[in-house]
Amino acid sequence: MADHSVFAFEPAFLARLERLRLLTRRVPAGGFKGEHRASHLGSGLEFADYRPYVEGDDVRHLDWRAYLRFDRLLLRMFEEHGDLAVYILLDCSHSMAPTPGPGGRRKFDAARRIAAALTYIALATLDRVTLAPYSGHVHQVLGPLHGSRQVWRALDYLANLDTGGETHLDRTVREVFAAGRRRGLVIVISDLLSDTTEGGLDLLLPLRHDVAVIQVTDHRDLEAPLDRDTTLVDSETGDSLRIHGAPNLLHRLEREADAHREEIRARCTARGWSFIHAPVEASFEKLALGALRRGLLSRGR
Amino acid sequence: MPFWIPLGVAALLVLAIYLIRPTAQALPVASTVLWRRLLAARKRRRDRLRWLLSLLLATAVAGLLSVAASRAPWLQPGGGDPIALAFDPSPTMRASLPNGGPSRIELATAEARRIVAEAEAGSRFTVNADPTPLTSAEVLALLSGTPETLSNAADTEPAIPTARRVHVFTDGIGPFTPIIDPGTETRTVSVLVPARNAGIVRFATRPPATRAAGPEALLEILATDPAGGQVPVELTVADSETIRIRRQLELQPGDRFTALIDLGSFAPGAVTARIETPGDVFPLDDRAGLIDAHAANTRTAAFSPAHRVRAPTDPWRVVVIARSPGSFAGSAAALALEADASVDVAAVRAATRADDPPPEDPLPAADIATFHRTAPAIPPAMPALYLDPPQAVAAGGLSPAAEAPLSPRRIDRIQASHPLLAGVSLLDLPVVLAARELDPRCTALASAGDRTAIAACDPASASGPRSLTIAFDLDHSSLAQRPDLAALFQNAATWLTETPATSDLITDTGLRNAVNLQADWATRINDSTLEPVPADRLGDLDGPNRRPWSWRTLALAGLLFASFEAITFFRGLTL
Numbered sequence: 001m002a003d004h005s006v007f008a009f010e011p012a013f014l015a016r017l018e019r020l021r022l023l024t025r026r027v028p029a030g031g032f033k034g035e036h037r038a039s040h041l042g043s044g045l046e047f048a049d050y051r052p053y054v055e056g057d058d059v060r061h062l063d064w065r066a067y068l069r070f071d072r073l074l075l076r077m078f079e080e081h082g083d084l085a086v087y088i089l090l091d092c093s094h095s096m097a098p099t100p101g102p103g104g105r106r107k108f109d110a111a112r113r114i115a116a117a118l119t120y121i122a123l124a125t126l127d128r129v130t131l132a133p134y135s136g137h138v139h140q141v142l143g144p145l146h147g148s149r150q151v152w153r154a155l156d157y158l159a160n161l162d163t164g165g166e167t168h169l170d171r172t173v174r175e176v177f178a179a180g181r182r183r184g185l186v187i188v189i190s191d192l193l194s195d196t197t198e199g200g201l202d203l204l205l206p207l208r209h210d211v212a213v214i215q216v217t218d219h220r221d222l223e224a225p226l227d228r229d230t231t232l233v234d235s236e237t238g239d240s241l242r243i244h245g246a247p248n249l250l251h252r253l254e255r256e257a258d259a260h261r262e263e264i265r266a267r268c269t270a271r272g273w274s275f276i277h278a279p280v281e282a283s284f285e286k287l288a289l290g291a292l293r294r295g296l297l298s299r300g301r
Numbered sequence: 302m303p304f305w306i307p308l309g310v311a312a313l314l315v316l317a318i319y320l321i322r323p324t325a326q327a328l329p330v331a332s333t334v335l336w337r338r339l340l341a342a343r344k345r346r347r348d349r350l351r352w353l354l355s356l357l358l359a360t361a362v363a364g365l366l367s368v369a370a371s372r373a374p375w376l377q378p379g380g381g382d383p384i385a386l387a388f389d390p391s392p393t394m395r396a397s398l399p400n401g402g403p404s405r406i407e408l409a410t411a412e413a414r415r416i417v418a419e420a421e422a423g424s425r426f427t428v429n430a431d432p433t434p435l436t437s438a439e440v441l442a443l444l445s446g447t448p449e450t451l452s453n454a455a456d457t458e459p460a461i462p463t464a465r466r467v468h469v470f471t472d473g474i475g476p477f478t479p480i481i482d483p484g485t486e487t488r489t490v491s492v493l494v495p496a497r498n499a500g501i502v503r504f505a506t507r508p509p510a511t512r513a514a515g516p517e518a519l520l521e522i523l524a525t526d527p528a529g530g531q532v533p534v535e536l537t538v539a540d541s542e543t544i545r546i547r548r549q550l551e552l553q554p555g556d557r558f559t560a561l562i563d564l565g566s567f568a569p570g571a572v573t574a575r576i577e578t579p580g581d582v583f584p585l586d587d588r589a590g591l592i593d594a595h596a597a598n599t600r601t602a603a604f605s606p607a608h609r610v611r612a613p614t615d616p617w618r619v620v621v622i623a624r625s626p627g628s629f630a631g632s633a634a635a636l637a638l639e640a641d642a643s644v645d646v647a648a649v650r651a652a653t654r655a656d657d658p659p660p661e662d663p664l665p666a667a668d669i670a671t672f673h674r675t676a677p678a679i680p681p682a683m684p685a686l687y688l689d690p691p692q693a694v695a696a697g698g699l700s701p702a703a704e705a706p707l708s709p710r711r712i713d714r715i716q717a718s719h720p721l722l723a724g725v726s727l728l729d730l731p732v733v734l735a736a737r738e739l740d741p742r743c744t745a746l747a748s749a750g751d752r753t754a755i756a757a758c759d760p761a762s763a764s765g766p767r768s769l770t771i772a773f774d775l776d777h778s779s780l781a782q783r784p785d786l787a788a789l790f791q792n793a794a795t796w797l798t799e800t801p802a803t804s805d806l807i808t809d810t811g812l813r814n815a816v817n818l819q820a821d822w823a824t825r826i827n828d829s830t831l832e833p834v835p836a837d838r839l840g841d842l843d844g845p846n847r848r849p850w851s852w853r854t855l856a857l858a859g860l861l862f863a864s865f866e867a868i869t870f871f872r873g874l875t876l
Contacts, residue, residue, distance in 0.1 A: 098331035107331075193332035221331045229325035234333040241333045241340070242325055256339045 046079040084127040085184025093135040093167035098235040134172035135165035169200025212274035383425035385464035389471035408492040409470035430459035473829030491831035495527030499578040524552035540567040623673040633781030684797035687770040710749035732773035
């Protein structure tokens with residue numbers, strides 16, 4: 001039995017989550033019925049518009065009242081609603097949990113909780129969720145899951161994940177979407193501390209998915225005792241980097257982290273993607289109901 | 302110092318540097334991506350700075366190359382006035398060290414080479430009074446040649462060309478006062494090395510004190526030895542036929558050996574005293590000649606010319622005393638004097654001996670007495686011109702080179718500035734010379750090797766008469782066919798009859814000292830106000846020419862090594 005303590009959401013919090021849904025543009029055609037407005041008009045219940053009748057149209061959708069008034073055959077168009085394909089790419093590389101023990105897994109735990117919350121929301125709104133944890137390559141993909149009954153399966157899966165290896169988002173994107181998956185919403189949850197992040201995000205662009213990038217950060221990554229010469233050892237690659245203690249070095253590192261984040265945010269914004277910064281120091285509820293909602297979620301019901 | 306010692310020390314220092322180099326602590330971090338970005342940003346800033354610096358350096362290099370190519374003299378550290386090297390020409394400079402060591406002039410040239418080698422790059426040099434600036438290579442080549450050529454100038458007051466610094470190389474013996482522009486930095490380099498020497502310091506005749514048979518000679522020998530040992534001396538005294546006296550002497554340094562030599566049994570003619578000293582380093586004073594000692598009371602004493610007072614417009618009146626009137630008639634000198642309208646040859650008389658009857662008619666009063674191939678035992682009390690005198694020329698200021706054969710030579714040294722040689726070209730003139738040694742009162746106007754061809758004697762006091770000696774045979778010289786002889790006689794007449802001004806008095810020269818038998822050479826050779834050359838410099842004469850490394854080179858190498866080590870030490874420390 002998996003340990004679900006990391007996902008110990010309060011019932012009130014869950015209730016608030018249930019009132020949210022993932023924010024996306026129109027859902028492409030080809031899916032199942034769902035709660036997301038489709039990118040095309042079809043046979044839904046909500047009236048959308050008129051258009052002239054052409055041969056082959058379903059005569060059941062002719063508006064006879066309009067015919068009587070305008071002496072023209074007009075066809076009533078309805079909003080189509082479908083489900084959303086949600087792909088959650090969860091970074092499970094070693095940098096997400098660089099040190100052993102519960103304290104060293106704060107980023108990974110936070111990332112899993114975000115993934116769990118988004119999965120919960122997606123399944124509650126009849127979306128199809130695919131969980132793709134990755135590091136150097138894609139681990140076993142779970143999904144697509146459909147229906148709220150799959151929540152426990154997803155949580156079990158997330159709870160059993162572990163960290164290790166290097167981060168290769170580019171390789172992950174190729175592997176996950178090599179089979180021509182349906183267009184949908186791709187959510188990348190990672191600390192983005194990899195040289196392959198930008199390359200991987202670039203690969204998503206031609207696939208025309210909606211993309212949301214959630215960067216999980218831990219301020220402890222920016223802390224190091226630099227009172228003497230230090231050789232930094234990368235937890236993922238094992239590469240060493242020798243530095244010499246200098247005044248304000250950590251402060252400059254913090255500014256560099258901010259600059260790095262803003263670069264990725266600017267890149268996402270330019271592509272119409274969402275970017276959410278999720279520091280582990282902030283409370284998860286505040287994150288989910290604040291930043292996530294502003295960038296990724298909307299009130300659904 | 303062997304070269305491996307600094308090399309080994311350097312190796313130890315390198316080892317120590319590596320041992321004490323602090324080690325870095327290893328710190329695992331989640332990722333070094335941000336760190337590398339930070340370092341890259343720092344590197345970009347540093348690269349911009351390096352680019353700016355390299356641009357400035359390249360500009361500076363280009364500018365310096367342009368300036369160097371323009372050879373701007375004001376940029377050359379050794380530019381401007383040259384460095385003058387003045388070498389004492391006195392004969393004592395040729396004194397050599399004990400045990401066959403180098404001479405003082407060799408020490409001087411070695412010191413000069415050292416100075417040239419250590420001078421600023423681009424420096425120019427002048428040597429003695431020659432104003433021609435020489436490069437370092439040229440002056441080193443000159444200094445590496447025969448050192449004696451540098452001290453043969455015979456000018457004790459050379460006019461040093463304008464220089465920013467003058468190095469005077471002297472042993473401090475005898476007057477050497479180069480004329481240097483006021484305010485010029487002058488450094489005196491002592492090359493004094495006490496030398497071993499024995500010399501004849503006095504050899505003079507005097508009337509016999511007790512008997513009238515003949516004169517006697519007073520001989521004094523002085524020895525010196527810086528080591529303080531006994532100086533063995535072999536003394537020989539000879540007349541014109543054979544050696545009469547030979548003695549072995551053992552002299553203590555500083556002792557003065559005095560001997561009174563009876564010349565009664567000596568053959569008439571020159572008397573020569575000579576000493577030989579093993580290891581003598583200064584053989585210029587080992588021989589002394591007495592001029593026709595026996596004739597002192599047998600030569601004519603009846604020559605009593607009257608020195609007239611000449612009006613400025615009158616021609617010079619000359620009386621000629623010749624070996625015989627026939628030998629003078631038709632000679633080159635006679636022809637030159639007769640052709641000179643400004644000269645009136647008043648009388649030509651044959652030389653007489655003391656036992657000859659006195660001449661019937663007395664000599665007329667004259668301005669100049671000319672002696673042709675003869676000489677009086679007592680110099681006349683009037684200006685005298687000696688032409689081709691015999692070997693015994695006491696009055697002419699020259700002593701005979703009794704043991705040297707007569708041989709044709711060429712005049713190679715003249716005092717061109719002397720008024721007697723105005724308009725006279727004598728250099729390279731072939732002459733047959735007999736006379737060699739010069740009276741200290743006289744000045745050599747023209748010399749051929751170590752022999753004096755023309756000597757001018759100027760009395761120390763303004764009241765004494767001057768004399769001029771032409772010591773070679775004019776009849777066998779090409780000078781007789783040239784107008785230079787007439788010019789020489791004109792100059793001689795003017796110079797001999799004028800009252801010498803104080804400024805015209807011939808100053809002391811080294812060459813004059815070299816033959817001054819009445820001076821204490823044996824002591825003066827070491828008598829100097831300068832400090833002797835340190836002993837450790839004597840074995841390093843070739844030092845400037847072979848410097849495998851210098852402190853400057855070593856410091857530069859050390860700096861480069863330290864820079865390299867710093868780069869390798871801080872490699873990777875990019876913050």
